[in-house]
Amino acid sequence: MSEHGHGPQGRHGHDHHGDEPGFWQKYVFSVDHKVIGIQYTITSLLFLFFGFCLMMIMRWQLAYPNSVVPVIGKYLGGAMASGGVLVGDGYNALGAMHGTIMVFLGIVPLGVGGFGNFVLPLQIGAPDMAFPRLNMASYWVYFLGGVVMLGSFFAPGGAAASGWTSYTPLAVTALSGQTWWLFGMVLLITSSLLGSVNFIVTTVQLRARGLSFFRLPFFVWAQFVTAFLLLLAFPPLEAAGVLQLMDRLAGTSFFMPSGLVVSGVPQTQYSGGGSPLLWQHLFWFLAHPEVYVLILPAMGIVAEVIANNTRKPLWGYKSLVYSVVFLGFMSFVVWAHHMFMTGMGTALSTFFQATTMIISVPSVIILTCLIISLYRASIRYTVPMLFALAFLPMFAIGGLTGLPLGLTASDIHLHDTYYVIGHFHYVVAPGTIFGLFAGIYYWFPKVTGRKMSDLLGKIHFWPSFIFINGIFFPMFFSGMAGVLRRQFDQTEQIHGAAAHGLTVMSSWSAWLLAVAQIPFIFNFFWSIWKGRKVTDNPWEATTLEWSAPSPPPHGNFATVPVVYCGPYEYSVPGQKTDFCPQHVALEA
Amino acid sequence: MDRIIDVVHVFMLLLFVGWGIFFVHCLRRYRQKPGHAATYQPVKAKVSKYVEVAVGIFEAILLLVFSMPVWAEYKSSPPPADQRMEVRVVGEQFQWDFHYAGKDGVFGKMDARLITASNPLGLRVDDPADPGADDIVTINEFHMPVGRPMYLRLTSKDVIHSFSIPTMRVKQDVIPGMEIPIWFTAVDGATAEELRRQMTETFPVEKASWYRLRHHVAAIDHMGKDGEVVLAQGADLGPTKADGDEKLEALAKTGVTELTMQPRVPLEVVCAQLCGNSHFKMKALLVTHDQAGFDAWIEEKSNPVEPSFEDF
Numbered sequence: 001m002s003e004h005g006h007g008p009q010g011r012h013g014h015d016h017h018g019d020e021p022g023f024w025q026k027y028v029f030s031v032d033h034k035v036i037g038i039q040y041t042i043t044s045l046l047f048l049f050f051g052f053c054l055m056m057i058m059r060w061q062l063a064y065p066n067s068v069v070p071v072i073g074k075y076l077g078g079a080m081a082s083g084g085v086l087v088g089d090g091y092n093a094l095g096a097m098h099g100t101i102m103v104f105l106g107i108v109p110l111g112v113g114g115f116g117n118f119v120l121p122l123q124i125g126a127p128d129m130a131f132p133r134l135n136m137a138s139y140w141v142y143f144l145g146g147v148v149m150l151g152s153f154f155a156p157g158g159a160a161a162s163g164w165t166s167y168t169p170l171a172v173t174a175l176s177g178q179t180w181w182l183f184g185m186v187l188l189i190t191s192s193l194l195g196s197v198n199f200i201v202t203t204v205q206l207r208a209r210g211l212s213f214f215r216l217p218f219f220v221w222a223q224f225v226t227a228f229l230l231l232l233a234f235p236p237l238e239a240a241g242v243l244q245l246m247d248r249l250a251g252t253s254f255f256m257p258s259g260l261v262v263s264g265v266p267q268t269q270y271s272g273g274g275s276p277l278l279w280q281h282l283f284w285f286l287a288h289p290e291v292y293v294l295i296l297p298a299m300g301i302v303a304e305v306i307a308n309n310t311r312k313p314l315w316g317y318k319s320l321v322y323s324v325v326f327l328g329f330m331s332f333v334v335w336a337h338h339m340f341m342t343g344m345g346t347a348l349s350t351f352f353q354a355t356t357m358i359i360s361v362p363s364v365i366i367l368t369c370l371i372i373s374l375y376r377a378s379i380r381y382t383v384p385m386l387f388a389l390a391f392l393p394m395f396a397i398g399g400l401t402g403l404p405l406g407l408t409a410s411d412i413h414l415h416d417t418y419y420v421i422g423h424f425h426y427v428v429a430p431g432t433i434f435g436l437f438a439g440i441y442y443w444f445p446k447v448t449g450r451k452m453s454d455l456l457g458k459i460h461f462w463p464s465f466i467f468i469n470g471i472f473f474p475m476f477f478s479g480m481a482g483v484l485r486r487q488f489d490q491t492e493q494i495h496g497a498a499a500h501g502l503t504v505m506s507s508w509s510a511w512l513l514a515v516a517q518i519p520f521i522f523n524f525f526w527s528i529w530k531g532r533k534v535t536d537n538p539w540e541a542t543t544l545e546w547s548a549p550s551p552p553p554h555g556n557f558a559t560v561p562v563v564y565c566g567p568y569e570y571s572v573p574g575q576k577t578d579f580c581p582q583h584v585a586l587e588a
Numbered sequence: 589m590d591r592i593i594d595v596v597h598v599f600m601l602l603l604f605v606g607w608g609i610f611f612v613h614c615l616r617r618y619r620q621k622p623g624h625a626a627t628y629q630p631v632k633a634k635v636s637k638y639v640e641v642a643v644g645i646f647e648a649i650l651l652l653v654f655s656m657p658v659w660a661e662y663k664s665s666p667p668p669a670d671q672r673m674e675v676r677v678v679g680e681q682f683q684w685d686f687h688y689a690g691k692d693g694v695f696g697k698m699d700a701r702l703i704t705a706s707n708p709l710g711l712r713v714d715d716p717a718d719p720g721a722d723d724i725v726t727i728n729e730f731h732m733p734v735g736r737p738m739y740l741r742l743t744s745k746d747v748i749h750s751f752s753i754p755t756m757r758v759k760q761d762v763i764p765g766m767e768i769p770i771w772f773t774a775v776d777g778a779t780a781e782e783l784r785r786q787m788t789e790t791f792p793v794e795k796a797s798w799y800r801l802r803h804h805v806a807a808i809d810h811m812g813k814d815g816e817v818v819l820a821q822g823a824d825l826g827p828t829k830a831d832g833d834e835k836l837e838a839l840a841k842t843g844v845t846e847l848t849m850q851p852r853v854p855l856e857v858v859c860a861q862l863c864g865n866s867h868f869k870m871k872a873l874l875v876t877h878d879q880a881g882f883d884a885w886i887e888e889k890s891n892p893v894e895p896s897f898e899d900f
Contacts, residue, residue, distance in 0.1 A: 065799065066829070088865030163862045169764060170747040170863060257765020259700065262746040263681065266700045276748055276763055310618075312626035316636075341750060341860075342761045343768040346660050353655060357647040364643050368636045371607060374614035376627040381619070389615070396607055400600040407650055409658035410593045413757045416750060416860040480593070482754030484860050487868040491799045493858050494851055495754050500799045571626040578625060 029140075031132035032554055036139050037118030038447065041440075044110035047146060048433075049517075051101035054094045056510055061086045063507035065489040079158030091488040092161035093177065097149070099164030100181065103294065104188045105146050107432055111297030112192070112230070113142065115439050116199060116223045118447065122545035122552060123217050125208025125561040125583075130201040138194035145187030152180030163486065165287070168255035168279040172247045173262055182245045189238040196230035199223055208544065208583075210563035214321070215582070217543045217567040218307075218314065221321050222300030225328040229289040229296075233332070237286035240279060247274070255279045277342060284335035292331045294428050295395070296324065298435025299366065302388040305438045306370055308541045309385035310377030311578050313568040316369040323362035323369075330359040340408045341415045349408050356406035363399050367392065378571070378578075382539070383457030387438035390465050391431055398426030401476065416486075419479025422472045430468045437464075437520075445538045449550040450531030456523040463516035470509030474502035540579045543567055547583050590757070592654040599646055606639070666771050667737035673882075674739045675732075678709060679749035679762040681863055682870040685709055686731070688724040690890040696720015708745075722890045728872040730857050733882035734774040743767045750861035753874065755783075759860055779876050783854035790848045793840050798825050798832025804849035812842030819844070824852065 021030075030036060057076075060069050066085055069076065073084030080090030121129055129135045152159040157175030160166065171178050203224045207216070216224075246252040251269060258272025307314045314320065336344065336352045344352075370392060379385070401423040404410040414420065437460075445451045482495035483503075490496030490503060537546040544563070548556050561583040569580040580586055618626075666672070676687035676695060685708045689695045696719045702710035708727065711720040732738055742751050742762045749762040751770070756778075760770045788807045802825065810819040818839055825832040839847070855874035859867055877885060 088868070092862065092865060092867075161865070167748055167862070173747065260746055260764055261680075261700050261703060264703050264705065266703075272765075274765075276765065310626060311620070312628060313630065315630050315633075341759055342763065343766070344663075346656075346664050349659055349663075350656060353651055357651055360647065361640065361644055364640055365636075367607070368639060371611055371614070372631065372633055372636060374611070374618060375631055375633075377614070377618045378620045378624055378626040379615065379618050392611065393604075393608065396604055400604060403600060403647070403650075404593055404596045407592065407596070407655040409655040409662075410596060412662070412759050413590070413593065413754070415759055416752075484752070484754075484858060486862040488865075489868050491802055492868050493871060494803045494854070494856050495858075497800055497803055500797070571628045573628055 031136050033117050033121050033129045036135050037114055040109050040113030044106050047101050048106035051098050051106055054098040058094045059507035059510045063504045088488045089161050093159040096160045096163050107294050120223050123220050123543050125544045126206035127555045129198050131198050134194050134198050138191045141187055142191035145184045148184035152177045155180050168276045182241050185241045189234045192230045192234050196227040199227035208561045208563050215566050218303040219300035222296040225324050226293050226296045229293050233286045233289035236282050240282035280339055284338045288335040289331040294432050298432040301439035302391045302435045305384045305388035305442050307568040308539050309380045311570045312377050315373040320369050323365045327362045334359055337406050340411050384438040384442035386461045387434045391435045394430035398431050417479035418475040418483050421485050422475030425472045445534045446550050450527055451534045452523050452527040456519045460520040467509045467513040471506045474505050478502045542579050542581050672737040672739040676741045680745040682866040683728050684872040686726045690722035690724055694719040696723045724889045730872045730874045733879045734778055734876050735776045737773045739771045741767050741769050747863050748861050749859045749863050752858050752860040784850045788850040796847055798829050801825055805852045807848045807850040810844050818842050
């Protein structure tokens with residue numbers, strides 16, 4: 001027996017008793033997946049808050065065009081505002097940076113870097129990620145990318161202002177903020193690539209004994225597919241980003257056609273012959289899979305929380321897995337539905353419309369499975385469950401409103417209107433972000449050993465739910481009324497003026513939504529130190545992370561877990577408790 | 589096109605309500621309570637399969653019956669050359685240039701070196717023998733005949749714009765280095781007067797806002813209590829928000845309770861693709877003529893050798 005006790009895992013644990021890391025290695029330049037996960041979570045939550053603040057400034061200009069921005073107007077710099085009133089370039093910079101920050105610095109790092117890093121190794125019974133140093137590098141490259149993005153606000157002429165899509169030639173002829181944006185993007189993509197290989201190898205190689213692929217929690221499946229999307233979709237944009245940098249800095253013309261005349265001046269510094277559409281293809285080849293990079297981790301979290309709080313197995317686990325894998329594949333062949341208005345002919349548009357309709361089917365299956373899981377359940381209305389349940393109708397609205405945009409005939413009218421803004425925000429804001437909130441409330445006890453306050457959680461949930469709908473639902477009506485997106489002052493146009501009341505409603509909802517986050521922020525910090533102490537498995541859950549101590553020590557598990565059953569063995573007939581953890585053999 | 593938007597939304601609503609009813613039912617019925625446990629065995633629900641198949645079939649119908657024919661007509665069957673009215677449209681930061689061939693029906697050649705503020709396309713305006721001599725170029729003013737197929741050749745001088753007439757459901761990106769044709773026909777009834785009449789609205793003064801009404805003019809004379817005209821027919825609320833607020837206050841004070849307003853110019857060409865800091869201001873007013881009126885306009889504008897605008 002003693003021979004067996006000195007297996008690889010035993011030595012692993014012993015090594016770390018020998019050299020206790022110092023403060024810097026333990027909390028700052030840590031290679032521990034849990035510390036890195038927490039670093040990612042905190043950093044990305046701060047970026048989400050910052051991106052939200054940018055949007056609140058924009059909403060002032062939209063609701064009350066050309067009036068002084070209250071409170072912070074006087075601090076806005078020269079390129080952003082004049083006399084406290086936002087200017088067109090400032091508004092465009094806020095728009096571009098809001099999108100970039102929310103997507104690349106907020107949600108992706110939170111869903112993948114934060115939750116993926118902290119939870120995935122624990123859920124598969126691994127002591128750490130496969131490549132801990134790569135993991136640390138991934139975080140610090142992300143951090144640097146964030147600093148560069150923030151730094152771009154101080155560039156001459158302000159931050160990038162060509163939209164988060166950075167369409168050429170506008171982006172190539174833009175001021176130097178765009179160069180900063182491109183450098184920042186190259187760093188962020190590099191970070192995601194480093195992370196994605198790590199997730200794939202970890203999931204394939206480090207699963208506990210007995211944890212076959214079809215015993216993996218759905219969250220792990222979602223992260224696994226996400227990692228492949230990151231790995232395969234991000235390199236084209238990294239390449240495109242470098243090409244655009246070359247166009248800006250080295251005088252190449254990858255995206256610049258011949259014969260441009262900007263403000264009456266022929267642009268002879270570009271040799272010409274490039275294609276502006278090439279950029280759009282490269283960009284959307286990344287950016288459509290990107291949508292699923294945003295939503296899948298949240299979907300994984302929602303599935304975990306729903307299984308745990310319905311006290312029954314997820315309905316159609318295998319359908320869910322096949323759907324999410326199929327979704328991943330299909331997400332690579334729908335990108336050009338973002339480009340129907342570029343002059344696409346019938347053949348190409350038919351292909352992309354068909355793939356777009358096909359990709360809606362797995363989404364419908366996933367949603368249907370999750371809803372049927374509620375049938376004959378025993379639902380506990382905990383705070384994470386509230387957010388997870390809210391995710392379902394919100395994601396349904398977001399998904400369904402994609403249909404008229406995916407059909408070219410209806411897209412003609414709705415393209416580039418607020419309908420689009422409403423559609424994708426329903427997917428990523430009340431959809432994804434609510435899923436991520438569910439995850440924060442759900443795994444908080446694992447990270448800290450303490451639970452967040454239920455009362456404050458409910459005070460956070462209900463107003464957030466109401467106001468977030470108050471922001472985005474009116475946008476569908478604005479969009480159908482023909483109000484175009486990215487308008488500094490929509491009332492300049494006759495359609496925009498007619499629907500201005502809806503915009504005011506959205507703006508007030510946005511500011512109230514900010515107020516509704518105060519209980520969360522307070523709850524989060526208060527609970528770290530003062531929250532109620534709970535056991536290692538407060539939610540009576542089945543997956544492996546709950547078999548580790550809270551918070552888990554370096555190396556995670558006291559004994560190496562062995563898995564005996566599927567991930568969601570709740571309410572198994574004939575058992576003493578209504579949950580059978582994966583690492584405990586079922587009683588005969 | 590609007591019909592497909594309606595059909596899709598009805599379908600979406602049905603699906604959403606169906607899901608919603610089941611969802612709410614489960615949330616109420618299966619709340620955790622003592623003595624009630626969850627059922628381990630999965631339900632054998634065929635319904636979900638039917639729903640998914642139905643969704644698939646409906647989407648196929650939308651695609652094959654509605655969307656593809658509309659798109660094919662929109663993209664693949666241009667009106668014959670002898671019937672259509674051809675106009676070149678050039679987008680630039682931040683204006684639309686409309687280029688008409690003039691009386692001779694031939695577009696003049698362009699040269700980037702000749703571009704000035706008053707000759708935005710670089711036409712050879714000094715040479716009376718050039719086919720461009722009688723060409724008409726208007727800035728931010730789009731004249732078109734109703735009832736006749738329009739054939740627009742779109743291009744851009746600098747960045748990507750998007751040519752959009754929301755009221756007519758026309759939208760097409762305008763891309764530098766490419767010339768993209770689009771075609772459409774304005775229906776006979778779409779004259780400015782008719783649209784203005786249709787878009788006339790009446791609402792209480794206290795609900796009025798300058799933002800909402802900044803492009804509107806009074807449709808009738810608005811009288812105060814004492815019978816004096818406070819807002820004459822054709823007058824607007826003023827160029828700025830401050831003017832508008834003042835005007836509205838004055839109207840309320842003199843006892844006007846209701847405003848009857850209509851758009852000054854009911855049709856606009858706007859830019860739907862972010863093109864820089866004044867993207868939102870990039871719009872052209874659309875002036876519709878009947879065929880005779882349009883011919884007269886061409887005749888009048890073709891005669892001077894200079895382009896049609898002298899105020900630059």
